[in-house]
Amino acid sequence: MRGSIASLYLACATIAAAVTGTPALAYHAPVEAVKVALADPINRNRDIAYETDLYCLALAVYFEGGSTDETEEGQRHIAHVVVARARANRQIWGGNKICDVVFYKRAKVCQFSFACLPLAQRTVRGGKAWRYSMDIAREELEGRSGLEERLLRYYMNASLTPSKNACRFRKEFVPVTQAGRHEFFREPTRAERRELEKADHAECKAYEASLKKKKHAKNSKSKKDGKLAKARGKTDKVAVAKKQPPKKVTVARR
Known part of the structure; x- marks a missing residue:
């Protein structure tokens, strides 16, 4: 309604x-x-x-x-x-x-x-x-x-589509034709779907590469932060040691 x-x-x-x-x-x-x-x-x-x-x-x-x-x-x-x-x-x-x-x-x-x-x-x-x-x-x-x-049901402008979404399109739908700036797809049969999932798609490789790059950047940042924290810890220990008053030496009298 x-x-x-x-x-x-x-x-x-x-x-x-x-x-x-x-x-x-x-x-x-x-x-x-x-x-x-x-x-x-x-x-x-x-x-x-x-x-x-x-x-x-x-x-x-x-x-x-x-x-x-x-x-x-x-x-x-x-x-x-x-x-x-x-x-x-x-x-x-x-x-x-x-x-x-x-x-x-x-x-x-x-x-x-x-x-x-x-x-x-x-x-x-x-x-x-x-x-x-x-x-x-x-x-x-x-x-x-x-x-x-021609059973066209989907379309994608590859130049404007993030690699993650473009990868999904390549794995799920069968390309039929290119018209202007868009590529048009139909739904696959079961056999076609299996083949699409196995195939090497450039968009999927690009997406995997971007994930590795992000992971590497994250690990590098974690290592850098760890080193900075360690160095900061040493500096703090030195500063604390300097602030402490010198120990009194007691001389035993006979």
Whole structure:
């Protein structure tokens, strides 16, 4: 139920933006603007469900692809992955609603990173880039993207991904294609998964090297701190010895 309300709210945000000329916000719209938009008879015949899907998918394209200056091909593939996840209707991806998939969060981690940004950083200001994202989203929803279904479900920009996460991708998913700055993956069979786990991946080697480097740095610091502590201890002993008064020598009298 909560997902349906969120989807309706997003659709209202789209309508409000169109009617009032206000910027489209990711998961946010002025309540009064929404009321005004829905009160207009022209809007009563609009396909709210479609506009909701379009709006959310365009947000994913705009922020996921636009933030990395992605090519048109790459952005089309990103839209393709979002829609494919919704059609798969899996809870681990947020279910079968485009908006629920785009804004899905688990254990405080957003499925699509932009959704966890502060509102000011995920506010669409309109312009050419937004219209471009809307066109890509519309063509994907209407089956006019020209991309064939290859079970694409994941993507990664290797140049922006930490070696730990990149290693996980290499071990868990099968690479299918490179589109723009992103590489796109599908889920493996059991046999493929075993092979992926055995393979030597450059990202995994880089991650292991970084762990060794951190461990070495930690050990070196511990040794250095130990030497300093030992030297400090000797210095303290000398200082204490100097502060002590000289011992009195008692001479025995006969």
